[in-house]
Amino acid sequence: MADGAFTSDPSRTLDRADRFVRVMDNAVVVVTAADDSECSGCLVGFATQVSIRPWRIMAALSKDNHTFSVAQRAEHLVLHLLTDRDRPLARLFGELSGDDIDKLALVPCREGPGHTVMVRGLSGLITRVVDRVDFGDHVGHVLEPVGWFGPDPGDRRSMTMNDVADFEPGHPRN
Structure with missing residues (x-):
């Protein structure tokens, strides 16, 4: 296909969409969730700010992930x-x-407000869940910030999807 050519072929379009996202190279974050009875955490590649006023960020968790079930019950x-x-x-x-x-249990953690779990040594945003949106194999958690902890990350570069592309996920990629 020549540069600038249009295609509506589904397989070619999805291939180009995958390449497009790979170039975008989203940041990855660890998301932790807790309720009265359990806590869990996972690596998330679908997280982004989605509003300025009011300030909102969204983290989408795979429905296959253990953390997803805990996050569905969590307020934060x-x-x-x-x-x-x-x-x-x-x-x-x-x-x-x-x-x-x-x-x-394998990393140093401390309990935060509202049944939150914070991994020591990392910088983090404590958020309150304001909405959940079903996207198919992932559910987006729309979040408002309620607190910050940890060291100032300064000018260090965020870890991205390309940095973890060689990982073997705990669950198959959807």
Whole structure:
């Protein structure tokens, strides 16, 4: 297909859409969720600010993920910023399944407000869930910030989807 040519062929369009997203290279975050009885965390590649006024961020969790079931009952979610120094944590939260292991038991954590779990050493945004939107295989959690913790990330680059492309996910990619 020549540059600038139009196609509506579904398979070619999806291939180009995948390439488009790969170039966008979204940041990845660790999302933790907790309720009265359990806590869980996972690596999330679908997280972005979705509004300025009111300020909102969205994190979409896979329905196949253990953290998803906890997040459905949680009033708050915590988004942890990952940088180039955090690859081992990204691998832990991205490659292991909460169905098989308690990932949060393997890292230093502390309890925060509203049944939140904060991973020590990371910077994070404590959020309140204001809405949930079903996108198909993922559910977007629309979030408002209610607190911040951890060190100032300064000018360090966020870890991105391309940085973790070699990971073997704890659940098959949808």
